[in-house]
Amino acid sequence: xxxxxxxxxxxxxxxxxxxRDFPKATGELSGLLRDIGLAAKRVNVEVNKAGxxxxxxxxxxxxxxxxxxxxxxxxxxxxxxxxxxxxISCAGIASEELDDYVAFNDEVSKNSKYVCLYxxxxxxxxxxxNVSIGTIFTVYRRVSPxxxxxxxxxxxQPGRKQVAAGYIIYGSSTMLVYATRRGVNGFTLDPxxxxxxxxxxxxxxxxxxxxxxxxxxxxxxYDKAVQKYIDxxxxxxxxxxxxxxxxxxxxxxxxxHRNLIKGGIFMYPGTIEKPKGKLRLLYECNPFAFxxxxxxxxxxxxxxxxxxxxxxxxxxxxPMFIGSRGMMDELDECxxxxx
Numbered sequence: 001x002x003x004x005x006x007x008x009x010x011x012x013x014x015x016x017x018x019x020r021d022f023p024k025a026t027g028e029l030s031g032l033l034r035d036i037g038l039a040a041k042r043v044n045v046e047v048n049k050a051g052x053x054x055x056x057x058x059x060x061x062x063x064x065x066x067x068x069x070x071x072x073x074x075x076x077x078x079x080x081x082x083x084x085x086x087x088i089s090c091a092g093i094a095s096e097e098l099d100d101y102v103a104f105n106d107e108v109s110k111n112s113k114y115v116c117l118y119x120x121x122x123x124x125x126x127x128x129x130n131v132s133i134g135t136i137f138t139v140y141r142r143v144s145p146x147x148x149x150x151x152x153x154x155x156x157q158p159g160r161k162q163v164a165a166g167y168i169i170y171g172s173s174t175m176l177v178y179a180t181r182r183g184v185n186g187f188t189l190d191p192x193x194x195x196x197x198x199x200x201x202x203x204x205x206x207x208x209x210x211x212x213x214x215x216x217x218x219x220x221x222y223d224k225a226v227q228k229y230i231d232x233x234x235x236x237x238x239x240x241x242x243x244x245x246x247x248x249x250x251x252x253x254x255x256x257h258r259n260l261i262k263g264g265i266f267m268y269p270g271t272i273e274k275p276k277g278k279l280r281l282l283y284e285c286n287p288f289a290f291x292x293x294x295x296x297x298x299x300x301x302x303x304x305x306x307x308x309x310x311x312x313x314x315x316x317x318x319p320m321f322i323g324s325r326g327m328m329d330e331l332d333e334c335x336x337x338x339x
Contacts, residue, residue, distance in 0.1 A: 011037050011176065011187050011196040018182075028113055029139065029164060032089035033178060036116075036137055037187075037196055039083040040168040040176055043076045043121070043135065044189060047170045050127065057128065064099045064315055065280075072127055073097060076120035076135065085109070090116050091142055092150035094314055096283040101314060103150040111147055114139050114163070115154045119283040122167075123251025132171035134253025138287040139164040155314060159286035159307035166291065169253050177203070177257070179291040184260075200261075205297035208241060208326040209263020213248045213255045221271035226302075229267075229334040252279070256288050256322060260295060265323030265331065269302065277319040281311055285318050298328040302335055 009017065015030035050072055059069045077097040084090040085104050091112040092103040096119040104110070118137040126133055141163055142154040166178030174189040176196050186200030212233045219227060236242020247264075249255050255266050270277045279285050289299035289306035299306040299322035309318065321331055 009198040011198075014185065014187070014198055026113075028089040029180075031087065032084075032114055032116065032139060033164065033166075035083050035087040035089065036080070036166070036168075037176055039080045040135060040174070040196075041189065041194065042079045042083075043168075044170055044174045046072065046075055047133065063097050065096070069097065070121070070124045070127055073121045073124050080118055080120050080135070080137075084116055088112065090114055092154065093117065094155045094282065095120060096280055096315070101150070101152060101155050105149060110149055113141055113146065115142050115150055116140075117155060117282050117287075119280070122253045122284065123249075126249075126251050131249060132169055132251055132254040134167050134169040134251065134257075136167045136253060136284055136287050137165065138162050138282075138290065152314075155282070156311045158310050159281075159289055162286060162290045162307075165287035167253050167257070167287065169257050171254065175199070175257075177260075177291070179294040181294065184291055184295045203260065203295050205260050205292060205295040206263030206324055207296070209259060209265070209324045210236075210242065210244050211247050211259055211262060211264030212244050212267070212327075213246070213259060213264060214267040214269075215248055215250075216246070218269075218271050221273060222269050225335045226267070226269045229331050232330070232334070252284060252288070256292075259323050260292065260297070263324045263327075265321070265327040267331075268320045270319040274317075276317040279318060279320045281306075281309060281316045281318040282314060285320050288320075288322055292322050296325060297323055298325050299323075300328070300332075 015033055019027055019030055059071045059074045061069045063069050077095055084093055088108050089112055091109050092115045094101040094117040116139050122136050123133040140157050144151045144154050164180045168176045175186055177186040184203040187196035188199040190197050233244045236244045259266055268277055268279050285306050292299050301319045
């Protein structure tokens with residue numbers, strides 16, 4: 001007789017169990033998360049066989065960020081957009097790959113409470129060299145009236161108003177991590193049954209870590225305060241909580257995921273040439289800031305809490321410092337000295 005381990009919850013079971021704790025909940029958010037899980041499975045299949053089919057490389061277009069669009073980027077964007085549009089829990093989407101937001105115009109969507117924003121394939125510059133890439137997403141409760149078409153104001157909300165955020169990392173295993181205000185939970189895809197199974201319940205970011213992630217190639221492009229903190233990291237020894245290890249993959253999902261689990265700090269400062277940095281506030285900074293704060297960490301743009309920044313445009317960029325609370329506090333001391 002085969003025994004089934006009922007101690008392991010699938011993503012569907014977990015979200016349904018959450019509904020039991022809130023009898024008045026409508027289930028829309030749970031449905032939205034399950035839709036995202038479905039899209040992630042479809043993208044995962046293509047990521048895993050990308051080297052075998054004609055899906056790698058450039059799509060021959062430039063996205064709104066001025067970057068070459070990879071074929072797999074286009075596929076991922078189409079999957080997430082399609083799944084959410086055909087679901088019943090999303091009034092509209094905004095994607096890093098699209099110039100403008102998309103409001104769904106059918107009656108079911110117009111009566112949905114939420115909008116979703118996402119980077120369909122973060123780190124896509126690493127596709128051709130088999131490095132971990134991922135999807136980042138966030139969910140907001142719309143501010144426009146239910147029953148109407150979603151508006152731009154639904155998407156231009158500060159990060160503190162997120163109701164859920166998460167990411168999928170396509171690596172040696174495929175994981176979906178998402179946060180609500182109740183906590184952060186990670187699910188690993190079991191390919192034998194095609195389900196995301198709870199593997200990392202109630203994730204907490206350690207207060208200190210020994211990993212710092214930054215592009216050292218831009219060191220002399222950073223301001224003096226950031227340079228000073230990097231110098232402090234390099235000089236850490238056993239007496240000062242070190243030594244530290246520098247790890248920078250160039251795929252934000254992979255870098256922040258590792259630091260979230262093990263403790264660490266990820267930095268993407270502005271430079272002389274790009275003072276606002278490269279990361280997008282709505283599609284990368286806000287979701288990760290929300291996840292990290294729920295897990296006990298912190299995230300700033302070097303001056304202000306990321307989640308308090310009032311967005312003014314869909315593709316707004318922002319410097320980003322995120323990670324273990326103790327390491328962020330030490331960074332703040334350097335930035336205050338500069339100020």
